[in-house]
Amino acid sequence: MFRSLQTFVKKWRASRNSGHQLDALLAIADQHAQYAERSEWLIELAHWIHRGGTVQPVAQEPLADEARRQPEHTRLRYLLHVLDRNPLWKANVAGILRALLRESDGISLLCDAGMPVHSAFFGALFERFEASLIPPAPNRRDLAAIFTLMFTAAEDADWIAALPTDLLTRIRDLFTYELDSGNPREGVPFSLDLLAALHNLTCQISSTGLSQTVRSRLGDADVRVAMEKQPFYRLTRAMLALESAHQAEEAGADPGKLLHEVNYLRVLLDECRIATDNVFSHLYRNGVSVDIVFQIERMRMRIQRAEHLLDAWMASDDPHASSRLVAELVKANHASQSVAHLMRSNFSLLARKVVEYSADTGEHYIARDRAEYLKMLRMAAGGGLVTVVTVCVKFAITGAHLQTMLEGLLAGVNYAASFLLMHFLHFSLATKQPAMTAPTIARELDGAGTPEGVDSFVSSVVALIRTQAAAVFGNVMLVFPVCLGVQLLWHAVFHANIISPEKAHATLHSFSLIGPTPFYAALTGVLLWSSSLLAGWADNWFVLHRVADALSYNRRLRMTLGPAGAARLANFCRSNVAGVVGNITLGLMLGLVPAIVSALAFSFEVRHVTLSAGSIGVALGVLGSSALDLPEFWWAIAGVCSMAILNVAVSFALAFHMAVRSRDLRRNYVRSLRGAIWRRVFQQPLDLVWPVNARPAHPDRVQ
Known part of the structure; x- marks a missing residue:
C-alpha cells in the first residue's frame, strides 16, 4: 500500500480534478494494510476534504448554498456518494476506520489532546517548541497523533461543529458498514474510551485541587473541615459511584440511579470551576505566580473537557454531541500547539496585576x-x-x-x-x-x-x-x-x-531634529515603559512571597527594632519596593x-x-x-x-x-x-x- 500511496500522490499532483484525486485515493484503500499505511491513507483523505478543489455535483443533492458556505460538507457528501456506488471501497474505508479506533489509544485523544503534559509553564513552552519542530509520526498507535496530522487548521473545528444531521447519520452508518458481529473485537464501543477518559480527568482534577498550591488559596481556616467540603475531595468518589451505577444499569438495575450520579458529578464539576475562580481571585489579591496560574489554567481546561466528555457519553445516540466533541478536540489540539496561546493564557493574569499596580x-x-x-x-x-x-x-x-x-x-x-x-x-x-x-x-x-x-x-x-x-x-x-x-x-x-x-x-548637533533623534527618543520611551513593568512585577513578587509578613515577624528585627519598628520597616518596604x-x-x-x-x-x-x-x-x-x-x-x-x-x-x-x-x-x-x-x-x-x-x-x- 505504501507504494500505492506514493503513486496516488504523484497522480494527485498531476490531476487538478478533485473527483479524480478521490477516486485514486479510494482505489488504494486497504483495511488489511499495516497500521502506519492506514494512518497515512486516512491523513491524505482528511487533507482532500479540506484542501479544496472542484467535485462533480451529486445527483438529487443540489446544495449550492452549502457549497459556498461549507465546501468541506460538499466534499463529504461527494465522498459518501462515491462510497455508496462502490461497495468494495466502502467496506475497505469502514474497516480502516474501525481498525484505527480499535488499535489506537483513544484516551490520549479524549483526555490529553490540547492539554499540556508538563506540570510547569516553561516545560510546556519547551514542549510546544519541540512539537513545532518534530511533528508526530503516523505509526504511533495514538489517536491524538493522527488527529494532529489530519486537522492542521483551527478552522476545521468550525465546519465539523456545523455538520448537518443527515451527514452525521451517514458517517455513523459508515462506521458500522458490514460489521462482523461474530468478531467481538470489531464492535468494541467507543463509549468505553469516553468513560475511561472521564475517570482519568476526574482523578487529575482531584489531584491538582487537593495539592497545597490550590488548597492553601481556597481561604478556609479549618483545613480538616474544609477538606471534606471541597468538591475536589468528593470528585473521585462521585466518579466511582457513576461507574458503579453504569454497570448496574447494564445488568438491568434502575436507570434513574445513573442519572442521579451524572447530575451529582455535574454539580461537583461546577463547584470545582467556582473553586478555580476563587483561586484566581486569591492570586490577584495576593500576588500572581506564572507556574501556579499554569496549573490552575490546566485544571480549568480539564474541568471543561470532562464536561464535554460527560455530555457526549450521555448523548451517545445524538450525532451532534459527537460532532461538538470532535470540534472541541480539534480546537483544543490546535491551541495546544500555539506558543502565543500559551503565553497569552498564562501571562494575562500577571499582566493585569502589573497593570492594576x-x-x-x-x-x-x-x-x-x-x-x-x-x-x-x-x-x-x-x-x-x-x-x-x-x-x-x-x-x-x-x-x-x-x-x-x-x-x-x-x-x-x-x-x-x-x-x-x-x-x-x-x-x-x-x-x-x-x-x-x-x-x-x-x-x-x-x-x-x-x-x-x-x-x-x-x-x-x-x-x-x-x-x-x-x-x-x-x-x-x-x-x-x-x-x-x-x-x-x-x-x-x-x-x-x-x-x-x-x-x-x-x-547640540547630536540633539538635532534632523537625524536619529526621533528614533532614539521613541526607543527611550520603550525603556520608560519597561521600567513600569518591572516595578509592577516587583510589587507582585513582594506580595506573592509575603515578604512584609516575613519582615514583621523576623526574630532579629523584632529584637533590634521592636515589634512596632519591624512593622514600620515592613510597611516602608511594601510602599517603596516597586518605586x-x-x-x-x-x-x-x-x-x-x-x-x-x-x-x-x-x-x-x-x-x-x-x-x-x-x-x-x-x-x-x-x-x-x-x-x-x-x-x-x-x-x-x-x-x-x-x-x-x-x-x-x-x-x-x-x-x-x-x-x-x-x-x-x-x-x-x-x-x-x-x-x-x-x-x-x-x-x-x-x-x-x-x-x-x-x-x-x-x-x-x-x-
Missing part, C-alpha cells in the same frame, strides 16, 4: 483640579532641580573617556541615584508618568458604557494631557536655566567650562542598554527630554549668546520638543495597549471614544493647559 500608582499622577495641578508643577520643578546635578555628573563621566561598558554602568548608576532621590523627595520626572497613568485611563474604560462614564473618561484623558504638559514644563523650565546658570557660575569661579566648546557643538526597583532598573537601562545595543546591533543613544534640555543649557552657557544665531541650536531645540512628544507618546501607547489587552476590551469600543475626546478639545481647548472647572481637590492623589 500601575493604575493605582498612576492615579496619583493625574491632576484633576487646580490645587493638584499646582502641586504637580512644584513636584516637576523639584525633579528638574535634581536633574541639574544628574546632567553635570553625566558630563563628568563622559569627559573621562572610559571604556564604553564602564561608562554606561557609571551613567546608569548616576541616573538611578537621581531617580531614587526624586522618589524619596516626592519629586516628579515627567516621562515616567505616562506608563503609570495609561492603565488608570484604561481602567476607566470599564464604565464608559454610559454617557456619564464617557464624560468621566474624556475628563480623565484631558486631565492626563494637561498633567503631562505641566510635568514636562516644570522639568524643562527649571533644568534648562539652572544648568545654564551652573555653567556660567562654574566659569566665573574656576575660569573653566564644564565641557569644551567642541563638546558643546557636538551636543525603588522601577527607578533603579530605569536608571541602569538608560545607561547600559545604549552601550549594549551599540556594541551588538546599531548605534543608540538615550534621548530623554529633561536630561537633553539640561545638556543644551550647559552647551549654551559654554558657547555664549552667539549660539542663538546658530541653526544647530534651534534644530536641537526642535529635537528636544520631539523628545517630549515621543518619550511620552510611546511609553503611554505601549502601557495603554497592554492595559486594554489585559482587560479584554475591543478595539472598536476604544476607537469610538476618540470622537468624544476631540469634541471636548474643540469645545474647551484651554482645559488642556489649565483646569477650567475647579473641583474639590484630593490631596492624596498627587504624591
